[in-house]
Amino acid sequence: MYTDLFLALLNRKNARAHPILSALAYLFCPMTAHWWLAGADPVPPFDPVWQCLLDLTSGGTLREHLTRYGFDGQLEEVRQYIERVRIFRSQHPTIQAPELLPFFTRPKIELINRFGSQNAINSLGGDWRNLFTYVRTWAYLVHDWRAGLNVDSESGYALKSDKVSLILSFTRLPVQFDAWLWKVPVGHVVENKIGLLVSNLEQDQVRFSLMEKCSPTGDHPWPNTPGIFSLDCENGLAQVFDQTLSGRELERVVQHLSDLARHGPHHPLHALRQPSICKKCGYQNQCFKRDLISPFALKDL
DSSP: OOHHHHHHHHOTTSOTTOHHHHHHHHHHOHHHHHHHHTTOOOOOOOOHHHHHHHHHHHSSOHHHHHHHHTOGGGHHHHHHHHHHHHHHHHHOTTSSSGGGSTTSOOOOOOHHHHTTOHHHHHTTTTOHHHHHHHHHIIIIIHHHHHHHTTOOTTSOOEEEEEEEEEOOTTOSSOEEEEEEEEEEEETTEEEEEEEEEESTTOOOHHHHHHHHTOEESSSOOOSSOOEEEEEETTTOOEEEOOOOSOHHHHHHHHHHHHHHHHHOOOOOHHHHHOGGGGGGOTTHHHHEETTEEOTTTTTTO
């Protein structure tokens, strides 16, 4: 769910000290803002959901993309997994994403069937679990999101990765930010729905509020105001943005967070409180040495 942030930090068209990015980085983790402002580039961890969406929107079938990665020997297991999920969903039609329930039999690929596939799995981040996350995203999550967005499968909608511009009145330069855009024909016009990936239904208010004020890159404005939605990467729910941060307060909050990003303190909050999030951070190698929080990451404590 943080891939868009790290792509923005890597985007050479975005100024290194831009206050919007500084604020977003600090909000994610103060140490992330510190490393970025110090000149270090992040190395984003592999995101199977994001990669699946890129492949899905580039054309081709799931089988073709898996074959391209080198999963020829696992296509039958993939087919069986898709079918098992389909059957399980049909048995629990009132439960959202019932395959996440603990009594759903999760797939396993026997060691003998993994032989010769190391290059393939390395292309998906080196973790076999990513293969089934990728497949589940393609076969089910995208369609769950579409239904949650009230997009008819027959409407001729288009899903694409697009860059939008984030800007506030006190900044002169916009920030390019990656988002997922659903373009849905409605009569003679096209309705735009912007989706941001989230986990556990959490809508981070600054990122979503900034997106609500975004404009398309290029010279043409939106034909109509786009809707902003969260796309949950786990349960497949798509929900309209529920704003709790006043639009009048957004600029003040961004400015304050940007000041903190520049001057500190820079505490490794996730490493101390919820280290699982560090696994999704592009600076985890700077903050950890031999699986221990580095002394430098603790310097402001």
